[in-house]
Amino acid sequence: MANSYCASFFLFFTTLVFLLPRSCPQSTNQSGDEHQILLGLKRYWGSSPVLGRWNPTSSDHCSWGGVTCKNGMVTAIFLPNQTFSKPIPPSLCHLKNLTYLDLSYNNFSTSFPTVVYNCSNLKYLDLSNNAFAGQLTADINSLSAKLEHLNLSANHITGKIPASIGQFPMLKSLRLDTNQFEGSYPAQNISNLASLEVLTLAENPFLPAPVPVEFGKLTRLTYLWVSGMNMTGEIPDSLSSLTELSLLAMNNNMLQGTIPTWVWQHKKLQNLYLFSNSFTGEISSNVTAVNLVDLDVSSNMLTGKIPDDFGKLIDLNLLFLYTNQLHGSIPPSIGFLPNLRDIRLFENMLSGPLPPELGKHSPLGNLEVCNNNLSGELPADLCSNRKLFDIVVFNNSFSGKLPESLDGCYMLNNLMLYNNHFTGEFPKSIWSVVTNQLTTVMIQNNNFSGTFPTQLPWNFTRLEISNNRFSGPIPTLAGKMKVFRAANNLISGEIPWDLTGISQVIELDLSGNQITGSIPMTIGVLNHLNELNLSGNQISGTIPAAFGFMSVLTILDLSSNVLSGEIPKDFNKLRLDFLNFSMNNLTGEIPTSLQNEAYGQSFLFNPALCVSSNNSIPNLPICRARANSSNDISRRLIALFFALGSIMLVGSAVGGFLLLKGQKNSQDPLSWKLTQFHALHFTEYDVLSGLCEQNCIGSGRSGKVYRVCVVDGEGGSRMVAVKKIWNMQNLDKKLEKDFLAEVQILGEIRHTNIVKLLCCISSSEAKLLVYEYMENGSLDRWLHQRDRIGALTPLDWPTRLQIAIYSARGLCYMHHGSSPTIVHCDVKSSNILLDPDFRAKIADFGLARILLKAGDLGSVSAVGGTFGYMAPEYGYQRKVNEKVDVYSFGVVLLELTTGRVANDAGLEYCLAEWAWRQYQEYGLSIDLLDEGIQDPAYMEDTFAVFTLGMICTGGQPSMRPSMKDVLHALLRFEHKSLERSPQHAVSEETALLES
Known part of the structure; x- marks a missing residue:
C-alpha cells in the first residue's frame, strides 16, 4: 500500500535530480534557430524547476536540463512536473529532429493539442497526467507515422476513441486509460496494431460489451490493462x-464464468489481476504459471480448495484470494514461498x-486471514x-500463546486478533514506547493476561482489549489515542489525574473492572469524548461538574459504582443519547x-434521587423542601465565611513573616515558591x-545553567539541570515572556x-527551572565540539539516525499529537539533548509558540531563533507555523550528515544554502558527508537523509513536508539500515528487548 508522503517524497526528489546539469556531445553545426526556439519556450512557459536554469547567455543549449541532442540538434524534450498551464506552442514542432516529447504531470487543460501533428518525426509522445479535455479528433492518425509510444492516460478526454487510432504501423505502446472515453472501444481497429506491446484502456466508462476476441491478434502484447x-x-x-503477456489486469468488470485454464498455465505471466468480477468455479489444480509475482483473484465467487501447486510459485510476492467461497485448508507449501510478502485470504x-x-522463509509483511474457520496456534516464526x-486474524478459532517471534516485531502497525481463543501473557515488547509503530491493537474477546507499562506508545490510535484478564493500574495513555476499550478485565487502581495525554480520545470504556478512587476533576479535558463507560467498578466520590465541558459527549454510563452526592447542574449543558447512573448512592x-x-x-436504585414533578420520570419521588433547609444553608455559609476569614488572617501573618525573611536573606527557602510538575523527593533548599x-x-540567552545533585528517594541522589533566569529586577518583558512560555509548555508535556x-x-x-539532567549533553557538543573537548568519539x-528519529518523534508530537499545536521556533543541535544511551530529547522552549488551532499563522513581535536555523519567512515575514520547525530540523539533518555547523562566520552563506549549491554542482558526492560516516554499508541511507534535509529546508513553506512525513521517512531509512547491517540489527533487537 503506497503512502501519500512516499509519493510526494519521490516526486520532489525526481524534480531535484532533473535540476542537475547535463552534458551531451555538441556539433559544430548546431543550429542557432533551435537555440532561439528553446529560449522562446522559456519566455512563453515562464519559470519552472528546469526552465529556470536554462542560461540565456550560454550557447550550449544541449547541456540544458531536459534537453537531449544528437550531432548538435535537439532530439528530445523531457519536461514533466513543471506546472505548465499555457497550451503547447506551435514553435515546439519547429525542432525538426524532435523524436521524443514528454510533457506529463503538468497542468495543461486545453483540448487535445493538434499542434503536435506537425512534429513529423515523433516516436515518443507522453502527455499523461494533465487535464486535457474534449474529444480526440477523427484524424488522430495525423500524428507522426513513426510513432511508437502514445501516452494520453490520466486526462479528461471524452467521446469515442477514433477508429483511425489503428493506423500507426509502428506503435508499440498505446496508453489511453483513466479518461472519460465512452461508447464502444474500437477493438477491430486496435487489433490492427500488430507491433503493439502495451495496451491500457482501463478506467473509462465504455458501454458494456464482451471482452474483444480481436485482442487475440495482438500476439506481441506484454502488458494488457483493461x-x-x-x-x-x-x-x-x-x-x-x-x-x-507479463501483466493481465481485467479487474473491476462484470466478467463471469470460470477463469480459463490457460491463465493458470501461462509461462511468462507475472501479474494477474482479475479481482472484483463474478468468476465462479474452482481454481485449476494444475498451476504452472511459475513466473507469477502478483496474483489477485479476490472478490469473486470462486469455490473449491486452494491448489497445492501454489507452493510452486517461488516468485510469488502477493497472494490475494479474499472474499470468495474457498474451503479446506491452506496448503503448507505456501509457507515455504521465499518471496511472499502479502497474503490475504479473509472472508472465505x-x-x-x-x-x-x-x-520463516520469506519477508512476510502482511497477513490477513480474518473471517474464516481457521484454528491452531499462530506459526512460531x-x-x-x-x-x-x-x-489480521480476527473471527477465527485460533488458540494458544502468541509466538515468541512477535517480541522483536518492531515494524508491526496493526494487530487484530479479536474473537479467538488466545491465552497466556501478552508480550510486553509490543507495548514498547521507544520503538513501537503500532497504531491499532484489537485483541478483545480472548483470554490474554498481563499488565501494562507505565506509559503506552504515543502513536497508539486504537486499543481494544475488552473481555480478557489484564490486570494492574491504568497506564498513561498515548497522545494520539482515539479509542480505548478495556471492559471486563482485572484493571485496578485509580483513574490517572493527568488525562492530557489522551485529550483526543473519542471512545473510552473501562467498565467491568476493579477501578477505585474518584473521577478526577480533569475529566473535562477530554472535550472530544463521545462515549464514556465506567460502569461496574468501585468508583466513589462525587460526579465532577467538569462533565459540563464535554460538549460532544453522547453516551455516558457510570452505573454500578459507589458514587455519592448530587448530579451537577452542569449536565443541563449536555445532549446525551444514552445515560445510566443506576445503582449508585446519588442524592438530590x-x-x-x-x-x-x-x-x-x-437512575434506578438511587433511592435518594428525586424530580420536581412526577410527569417527568414516574418511578422517582418528588423532591420535598425541608423546613430547616434554609437554616442549614445559613449555618453552612457562616461556617464557610468564618473558615475563609481565618485562612486570610493566617495567610496575611505568614505572608508578612515571609516578606521579612526574604528581605534578610534571599536565599532562605521560605522566600521561594516551588511549583512541581512531577513527584519530587527534593526541596527548593536542595536546589538553591x-x-x-x-x-x-x-550560559544562554536568558540565564545560566547549573548541574546540581539533589536527593532522590530514600538515601539516593540524582543530577538535575537548573536554568536560572537573570536577576528578576533587570528582567525585561521579552525574557519574562520566554520564561512563562517555557513553564506553560513544558509543565504540561509528557513525551519520552x-x-x-x-x-x-x-x-x-x-x-529557576529544574529539568531532568541529560548526561551526554547536546548534539552540538558531539558534532562540533569534539576537537575542543578531545574525549568524545565520532x-x-x-546512532546519528536514531538521534534524528528520536528528535523527530518529539517534534512530531508537538505538531500533531499536542492540542493546541506547539511550534518550538528554535530547533537546533544545541537544543537536542542526549541521555546516556543517546536517546535524544527536544529542549529549551523559551521561544515556543502555541497555535490555537491548526493552520493559524501567528505573528511574532521580535525575531527569535538562531541564524543558520531560521526559515526565511521567519526572518523577514515574522510568520510562525509548524514549517519553521521543519526547516530548522532539516538543518539538523544536514549537520548530522555533513558534520558541518549550521552557520560559520567565515562562510558567505549558511549550511542549507551550501548543501544546495554543492548538490547542484556535484550531485550526491561522498565529499558531502562527514568523514566519520563514509561507510559504504550506510551510504544510500546517508544520502537519503541528506536529501531529506534539503527538502525540509526548501524556500517555500508549502513545499516542505510535515514532521509526520519526515518521521515516517526516517523510520523507513532506519529499517533499510538495519537490513544492511545484521550486526547492528542484532544489537538493536537486544536493546529493544531490554527496554
Missing part, C-alpha cells in the same frame, strides 16, 4: 494466443491451521524476518434537562544550595522525546 471498463461475459479463448470458509513455516506490519434533584422519559431507566559557580555548565521539566522555583528576585551513522 480494468474498470464495463466488460461482460467470459474471458475468450482467443486471448490464449497472448503468450508474451477456510479451516485448519496456518502453514507452520509461514513467515511468523515474524522471524522482522518485516511483519499487519496481523436530578438536573432539569434530564427529567424526561428518555432517561426513565437511567547547589547554585555555585563550580556547578555552572553553561521532550525534556522533562520537574519543577519551577521562583522568588521576587529570580526564577558518532557512527546508526
Whole structure:
C-alpha cells in the first residue's frame, strides 16, 4: 500500500535530480534557430524547476536540463512536473529532429493539442497526467507515422476513441486509460496494431460489451490493462494466443464464468489481476504459471480448495484470494514461498491451521486471514524476518500463546486478533514506547493476561482489549489515542489525574473492572469524548461538574459504582443519547434537562434521587423542601465565611513573616515558591544550595545553567539541570515572556522525546527551572565540539539516525499529537539533548509558540531563533507555523550528515544554502558527508537523509513536508539500515528487548 508522503517524497526528489546539469556531445553545426526556439519556450512557459536554469547567455543549449541532442540538434524534450498551464506552442514542432516529447504531470487543460501533428518525426509522445479535455479528433492518425509510444492516460478526454487510432504501423505502446472515453472501444481497429506491446484502456466508462476476441491478434502484447471498463461475459479463448503477456489486469468488470485454464498455465505471466468480477468455479489444480509475482483473484465467487501447486510459485510476492467461497485448508507449501510478502485470504470458509513455516522463509509483511474457520496456534516464526506490519486474524478459532517471534516485531502497525481463543501473557515488547509503530491493537474477546507499562506508545490510535484478564493500574495513555476499550478485565487502581495525554480520545470504556478512587476533576479535558463507560467498578466520590465541558459527549454510563452526592447542574449543558447512573448512592434533584422519559431507566436504585414533578420520570419521588433547609444553608455559609476569614488572617501573618525573611536573606527557602510538575523527593533548599559557580555548565540567552545533585528517594541522589533566569529586577518583558512560555509548555508535556521539566522555583528576585539532567549533553557538543573537548568519539551513522528519529518523534508530537499545536521556533543541535544511551530529547522552549488551532499563522513581535536555523519567512515575514520547525530540523539533518555547523562566520552563506549549491554542482558526492560516516554499508541511507534535509529546508513553506512525513521517512531509512547491517540489527533487537 503506497503512502501519500512516499509519493510526494519521490516526486520532489525526481524534480531535484532533473535540476542537475547535463552534458551531451555538441556539433559544430548546431543550429542557432533551435537555440532561439528553446529560449522562446522559456519566455512563453515562464519559470519552472528546469526552465529556470536554462542560461540565456550560454550557447550550449544541449547541456540544458531536459534537453537531449544528437550531432548538435535537439532530439528530445523531457519536461514533466513543471506546472505548465499555457497550451503547447506551435514553435515546439519547429525542432525538426524532435523524436521524443514528454510533457506529463503538468497542468495543461486545453483540448487535445493538434499542434503536435506537425512534429513529423515523433516516436515518443507522453502527455499523461494533465487535464486535457474534449474529444480526440477523427484524424488522430495525423500524428507522426513513426510513432511508437502514445501516452494520453490520466486526462479528461471524452467521446469515442477514433477508429483511425489503428493506423500507426509502428506503435508499440498505446496508453489511453483513466479518461472519460465512452461508447464502444474500437477493438477491430486496435487489433490492427500488430507491433503493439502495451495496451491500457482501463478506467473509462465504455458501454458494456464482451471482452474483444480481436485482442487475440495482438500476439506481441506484454502488458494488457483493461480494468474498470464495463466488460461482460467470459474471458475468450482467443486471448490464449497472448503468450508474451507479463501483466493481465481485467479487474473491476462484470466478467463471469470460470477463469480459463490457460491463465493458470501461462509461462511468462507475472501479474494477474482479475479481482472484483463474478468468476465462479474452482481454481485449476494444475498451476504452472511459475513466473507469477502478483496474483489477485479476490472478490469473486470462486469455490473449491486452494491448489497445492501454489507452493510452486517461488516468485510469488502477493497472494490475494479474499472474499470468495474457498474451503479446506491452506496448503503448507505456501509457507515455504521465499518471496511472499502479502497474503490475504479473509472472508472465505477456510479451516485448519496456518502453514507452520509461514513467515520463516520469506519477508512476510502482511497477513490477513480474518473471517474464516481457521484454528491452531499462530506459526512460531511468523515474524522471524522482522518485516511483519499487519496481523489480521480476527473471527477465527485460533488458540494458544502468541509466538515468541512477535517480541522483536518492531515494524508491526496493526494487530487484530479479536474473537479467538488466545491465552497466556501478552508480550510486553509490543507495548514498547521507544520503538513501537503500532497504531491499532484489537485483541478483545480472548483470554490474554498481563499488565501494562507505565506509559503506552504515543502513536497508539486504537486499543481494544475488552473481555480478557489484564490486570494492574491504568497506564498513561498515548497522545494520539482515539479509542480505548478495556471492559471486563482485572484493571485496578485509580483513574490517572493527568488525562492530557489522551485529550483526543473519542471512545473510552473501562467498565467491568476493579477501578477505585474518584473521577478526577480533569475529566473535562477530554472535550472530544463521545462515549464514556465506567460502569461496574468501585468508583466513589462525587460526579465532577467538569462533565459540563464535554460538549460532544453522547453516551455516558457510570452505573454500578459507589458514587455519592448530587448530579451537577452542569449536565443541563449536555445532549446525551444514552445515560445510566443506576445503582449508585446519588442524592438530590436530578438536573432539569434530564427529567424526561428518555432517561426513565437511567437512575434506578438511587433511592435518594428525586424530580420536581412526577410527569417527568414516574418511578422517582418528588423532591420535598425541608423546613430547616434554609437554616442549614445559613449555618453552612457562616461556617464557610468564618473558615475563609481565618485562612486570610493566617495567610496575611505568614505572608508578612515571609516578606521579612526574604528581605534578610534571599536565599532562605521560605522566600521561594516551588511549583512541581512531577513527584519530587527534593526541596527548593536542595536546589538553591547547589547554585555555585563550580556547578555552572553553561550560559544562554536568558540565564545560566547549573548541574546540581539533589536527593532522590530514600538515601539516593540524582543530577538535575537548573536554568536560572537573570536577576528578576533587570528582567525585561521579552525574557519574562520566554520564561512563562517555557513553564506553560513544558509543565504540561509528557513525551519520552521532550525534556522533562520537574519543577519551577521562583522568588521576587529570580526564577529557576529544574529539568531532568541529560548526561551526554547536546548534539552540538558531539558534532562540533569534539576537537575542543578531545574525549568524545565520532558518532557512527546508526546512532546519528536514531538521534534524528528520536528528535523527530518529539517534534512530531508537538505538531500533531499536542492540542493546541506547539511550534518550538528554535530547533537546533544545541537544543537536542542526549541521555546516556543517546536517546535524544527536544529542549529549551523559551521561544515556543502555541497555535490555537491548526493552520493559524501567528505573528511574532521580535525575531527569535538562531541564524543558520531560521526559515526565511521567519526572518523577514515574522510568520510562525509548524514549517519553521521543519526547516530548522532539516538543518539538523544536514549537520548530522555533513558534520558541518549550521552557520560559520567565515562562510558567505549558511549550511542549507551550501548543501544546495554543492548538490547542484556535484550531485550526491561522498565529499558531502562527514568523514566519520563514509561507510559504504550506510551510504544510500546517508544520502537519503541528506536529501531529506534539503527538502525540509526548501524556500517555500508549502513545499516542505510535515514532521509526520519526515518521521515516517526516517523510520523507513532506519529499517533499510538495519537490513544492511545484521550486526547492528542484532544489537538493536537486544536493546529493544531490554527496554
